[in-house]
Amino acid sequence: MDSTIRADVLGKLLLIHETLGVLPDYSTIADFLQRALGEIPGVLHMHLYVEGVVFPSSQTLEEICTESKTAGDTSSENIGRGGDNSHIVTIPLQSACQKYGKLVLCLYDKEAFSPYLAFVQNIANALVATLETREHIRHLDESKIGLEAKIAESTAALNESKESLRRSEERLQLATQAGGIGIWDHDLVNDVLIWDDSMFALYGIERKDFTCTYAAWQALVHPEDRSRGSQEVQDALLGIRPFNTEFRVSLANGDIRHIKAKGQVFRDGQGKVTRIVGVNWDITERILAEKEHDRLLSIIEDAPDFIATADMQAHLKFLNLAGAKLVGLPEKAGLSGLEIKDMHPVWGTRKVMEEGIPTVLSQGYWQGENALLNRDGHEIPVSQLLLVHRDASGNPEFLSTIMRDITTSKQIEAALKNLNEALEHRVWEETEKNRQKDAILIQQSRLAAMGEMIGNIAHQWRQPLNALGLILANIKDAAYYKELTPEYLESLVRDGERLIQKMSTTIDDFRNFFRPQKRQEPFNLGSAIKEALSLVDARFRNNNIEFKLELEEDILIVGFANEFSQVLINLLNNAQDAILSRHSPNGSVTVRLCRDALRAVVTVTDNGGGIPPAVMEKMFEPYFSTKKMGTGIGLYMSKMIIEKSMRGTLSVRNVDGGTEFTLSLPSDNVIHPEHSHVHNSSS
Amino acid sequence: MTHTERFVSMGITDEQFPAGTHMCYIYKDDQERKEFIAKYLWLGLQGHEKVNYFVDVISPEEMRAQLKELGLNLPVEMDAHDFSISRALEVYCTGSKFVPEDTLQKLRSMYALSIDEGYSGTRISGEMSWVLREGVEGTDRLMEYESLVNTVLLDYPVTAICQYDARRFNGSTLFDVLNVHPMMIIRGQVVRNPYYVVSEKFLANYVAPRFWS
Numbered sequence: 028m029d030s031t032i033r034a035d036v037l038g039k040l041l042l043i044h045e046t047l048g049v050l051p052d053y054s055t056i057a058d059f060l061q062r063a064l065g066e067i068p069g070v071l072h073m074h075l076y077v078e079g080v081v082f083p084s085s086q087t088l089e090e091i092c093t094e095s096k097t098a099g100d101t102s103s104e105n106i107g108r109g110g111d112n113s114h115i116v117t118i119p120l121q122s123a124c125q126k127y128g129k130l131v132l133c134l135y136d137k138e139a140f141s142p143y144l145a146f147v148q149n150i151a152n153a154l155v156a157t158l159e160t161r162e163h164i165r166h167l168d169e170s171k172i173g174l175e176a177k178i179a180e181s182t183a184a185l186n187e188s189k190e191s192l193r194r195s196e197e198r199l200q201l202a203t204q205a206g207g208i209g210i211w212d213h214d215l216v217n218d219v220l221i222w223d224d225s226m227f228a229l230y231g232i233e234r235k236d237f238t239c240t241y242a243a244w245q246a247l248v249h250p251e252d253r254s255r256g257s258q259e260v261q262d263a264l265l266g267i268r269p270f271n272t273e274f275r276v277s278l279a280n281g282d283i284r285h286i287k288a289k290g291q292v293f294r295d296g297q298g299k300v301t302r303i304v305g306v307n308w309d310i311t312e313r314i315l316a317e318k319e320h321d322r323l324l325s326i327i328e329d330a331p332d333f334i335a336t337a338d339m340q341a342h343l344k345f346l347n348l349a350g351a352k353l354v355g356l357p358e359k360a361g362l363s364g365l366e367i368k369d370m371h372p373v374w375g376t377r378k379v380m381e382e383g384i385p386t387v388l389s390q391g392y393w394q395g396e397n398a399l400l401n402r403d404g405h406e407i408p409v410s411q412l413l414l415v416h417r418d419a420s421g422n423p424e425f426l427s428t429i430m431r432d433i434t435t436s437k438q439i440e441a442a443l444k445n446l447n448e449a450l451e452h453r454v455w456e457e458t459e460k461n462r463q464k465d466a467i468l469i470q471q472s473r474l475a476a477m478g479e480m481i482g483n484i485a486h487q488w489r490q491p492l493n494a495l496g497l498i499l500a501n502i503k504d505a506a507y508y509k510e511l512t513p514e515y516l517e518s519l520v521r522d523g524e525r526l527i528q529k530m531s532t533t534i535d536d537f538r539n540f541f542r543p544q545k546r547q548e549p550f551n552l553g554s555a556i557k558e559a560l561s562l563v564d565a566r567f568r569n570n571n572i573e574f575k576l577e578l579e580e581d582i583l584i585v586g587f588a589n590e591f592s593q594v595l596i597n598l599l600n601n602a603q604d605a606i607l608s609r610h611s612p613n614g615s616v617t618v619r620l621c622r623d624a625l626r627a628v629v630t631v632t633d634n635g636g637g638i639p640p641a642v643m644e645k646m647f648e649p650y651f652s653t654k655k656m657g658t659g660i661g662l663y664m665s666k667m668i669i670e671k672s673m674r675g676t677l678s679v680r681n682v683d684g685g686t687e688f689t690l691s692l693p694s695d696n697v698i699h700p701e702h703s704h705v706h707n708s709s710s
Numbered sequence: 711m712t713h714t715e716r717f718v719s720m721g722i723t724d725e726q727f728p729a730g731t732h733m734c735y736i737y738k739d740d741q742e743r744k745e746f747i748a749k750y751l752w753l754g755l756q757g758h759e760k761v762n763y764f765v766d767v768i769s770p771e772e773m774r775a776q777l778k779e780l781g782l783n784l785p786v787e788m789d790a791h792d793f794s795i796s797r798a799l800e801v802y803c804t805g806s807k808f809v810p811e812d813t814l815q816k817l818r819s820m821y822a823l824s825i826d827e828g829y830s831g832t833r834i835s836g837e838m839s840w841v842l843r844e845g846v847e848g849t850d851r852l853m854e855y856e857s858l859v860n861t862v863l864l865d866y867p868v869t870a871i872c873q874y875d876a877r878r879f880n881g882s883t884l885f886d887v888l889n890v891h892p893m894m895i896i897r898g899q900v901v902r903n904p905y906y907v908v909s910e911k912f913l914a915n916y917v918a919p920r921f922w923s
Binding site for chain 1: 736737738876877879880881882883884885886888894896897899901902903904905
């Protein structure tokens, strides 16, 4: 090769140099150089030795290169022979400050190669330049990676800090908003008071309505608290005490809000106060709760009852004034050491412990009578309510009790008991009197009935007695005229005996009729009416009083037949007396029997002129009578028999020219004839 | 085929090169490659050339999108007639076999058609990594093909850039690439290749290594 490097060689060098720049690794570079330098005469093959490795790989060359102490230190060196007996020449790859390795050429013709050594050295220089550039790029890349990592780390840390700050601000905002806490910042130098949104919410005003000055805040404070609040601000500014106060603000709707305020004073380098920063929060609920608590405590303290609480070990935790007074404790005495047992007599403590507390634990409350024990030893009867209070988990937390002094009520109870006993005695006495009165009434009634019976018997006997008188006159006349034959006498005697027998029967009829019945029996009302009439018809006939009967047949009822007849006779007698009292020549009495909606109704109507209204009201009262010789018990007894014994009604009214009594007997007394044996009163 | 010599812009430098220039582009920076290729293609369109791009690494659609991102705005009509992106494997091979003669014939036809269609010439660029794909037969004739291209381009002056990724081809192959391309683009420079060997000489001595297996 000419000593002067030809243009095509330069071109090749340039191309190799540029190409090396894009080849990615030592292996590719070695392959490329192998081909590029393969054209050089005398070169058998070429290798690249870098970073302790030979490319393309060759164990022999790697050992040679590693062992060669001076390798790389010379520009070119024949360091031995390869396995193929070639001459090995190495060209160091080094820059001014860095050794990269060697270019290893295995020559088969050293002489032929020698003119190209300079060219190869240029190739080596180009390779060094490439390796150097790569090294720089690698360093740059590493630096870049390191820098990027640091930037990323710093950015991440910055972002984390920003995020942390943002979250912190969010948390603060959330906390202040959730807690209703407002933050304020007063620049004292310029008198600028800055509020956050929560402050405006607390004071119930819009931001646009606030002039951001100390005076603006003062104006919002309740007038009664304004002076104190301002003084406390001044005290804080003067360092007398920290700003920690409470005040009220009046809201636009008239409500009062209680505000708690705290602040921190800041000073400049000269110690001058420049700023005060703080918080406000709403304590209205707490203040109201405290007031409510005080109110409740006041109610408890003022209550006349014993009110106390105790823990589950029976130690007293609270006792109101009335309680302390009841058990004789001084007002200001502490409760230390006092237990439930100290409040009661022994039996009362046992009642609480053995009955009250077990019941409370199972049912939630216990109520009963007990006693408190005063320090002076006397027992106070109380009505006790015991309650258990549980925590959020449902475990018993403490007991409470309310005990009311029932001394007075016990005394009243005793007095009432005595009174009741006295009353019971009086009632018994009155009852007894009534019973006796009733007995008298009954007796009088009986006597009256007896009188009536005797009167009726007398009327019944009038005709047979007259007949007996005629028989006796006939006997006398027959004896006078010597016509009294034994047969005739016998005939007259038989007539007389028949009359006497009839009179005797009459007595029996009356006696049976007025005999009280023991039990109710079914009987035919129509028959009973007829039998009763038969007892009085003699008197009615004698007095020219007409009887009219309008009886519906076969009405049966269950009741006292004799008593019913007694009532009916009583009504008939009253009708007769009324007619006779008017001296009316056309006296008449109508008795009707009919069914009315299954009730049996009997009416007795006379034309005796009726009853004055004033008398009508008192007709059924006992001992009331308009008759000169009346007992006043007939109608009373009649009403009692019909309404109490037979559960019917007896009423009276005036009708045209007279009076009408109505007996109405209830449906359940009325029976169908085929369902019962009918009792016909004996006649 | 007769033609008058025509000079074209390649895009890297202001220098103009004769139509039918056969260049290799050995690269390791994808972004730099795309920017250069976009400019190369755009200049072809500007010169009223029929422009064909043979893509291998990505799909034609992705390549089109990337070219658009790089500012190569392709009007619809120009897109359809003046510019096409095809899969390299389909252009260089017949089925799954690479037959240099067939590909060279396609190259001739491509040029002739463009002239018939009234274009000033044809400009192509291919991503050559298709030869590294598994299962493709005949890839050992790549350098033979590349060398013969120089002969074909004498009569069918297609301006061509063959793209070789230095990260995927070995050094020996890359040196062979230098032997068969009279011009090369390397690290942003267009250089006349001192290692270029004319076709007859190259083919007389060339023994194809099976470097791609």
